[in-house]
Amino acid sequence: MKLENITEGRNKPKRWYDDACGTALALEFVGERWALLIVRELLLGPRRFGEIRAGLPGISANVLTQRLAGLEADGIVVREKLAPPANVQVYALTAWGREAEPVVMALGQWALRSPRHDPSLPFSRVSLLLALRMMLLPERAAGWAGRIGFRLGEETYAVAVENGALDIARGSLSGVEAVFIGEPNDFLPVLFGPMPLAMALAEGRFAVEGDVARAAAFAGLFLLPPKVVG
Missing domain, CATH: 1.10.10.10 (Winged helix-like DNA-binding domain superfamily/Winged helix DNA-binding domain)
Structure with a gap:
């Protein structure tokens, strides 16, 4: 045949x-x-x-x-x-x-390296959580372990980092050390940019419940990839 x-x-x-x-x-x-x-x-x-x-x-x-x-x-x-x-x-x-x-x-991950990427555009809640996976820096996450929560409107997510890997679960925030409270675009300058967490909190961009120092350490595990040149 x-x-x-x-x-x-x-x-x-x-x-x-x-x-x-x-x-x-x-x-x-x-x-x-x-x-x-x-x-x-x-x-x-x-x-x-x-x-x-x-x-x-x-x-x-x-x-x-x-x-x-x-x-x-x-x-x-x-x-x-x-x-x-x-x-x-x-x-x-x-x-x-x-x-x-x-x-x-x-x-x-490939497209984020384009100079055309505009982080000010709407960013869905799922996008934020997936972006954490995309922009986790293995060299920083290798020696860090913890469990951080996100309260995005009526939705809650627990993010666990251990052995350089990141796991996301929707639902219970039981056992988290700190909780980021806001909407996705509020967090971008801190999670994926250079803004210190303390400055963002002082400006009222979003709120953090629980251990603020652990939340700041968590935020330091991520970074946008460098843009392509030429």
Whole structure:
């Protein structure tokens, strides 16, 4: 049997590219506007429709519905219903969909080196947590261990750093040493820039509960990558 006949007769979707490369096929899945960012918003766990839309302020409800339907049809996203008492519908990545995380992270790290990166633009809550993974400096994190919380509106996350690795869990803040309280863009000058934590707190950019010294040490584990030249 010839290779080109394997899928003969099947109801195949319309293709954007006449290209057998896996990269071209990946763009078929997540190349439409917003699709990859929807995947990004689901990397830390299931989210309701409204939560996804809140993380992508430029998307319309209609477009979000279309993109979720397409991602579901391609086996990347699945609809689930949370158990009582929540009893609401959420969207989650399938096991195969979660395998896209290294791609999303690598693409983000690559693009952050561009001089066109503008940190003043809206920054979603999920983006902030994923950026911690992107910009963790291994040489600084190697000798540091701790557990720090983030309260972003009604959402809470616990971030654990140990042995140079960073783990993120949504939900309980039990056992954290300090909690950053605010919204994502508030933290950027401290977490990824040169502003000392004490200065940010004095200016009222955000609040910290708990051990401020440990929060400052945590903030020192991250840095934006250098921009490309030329």
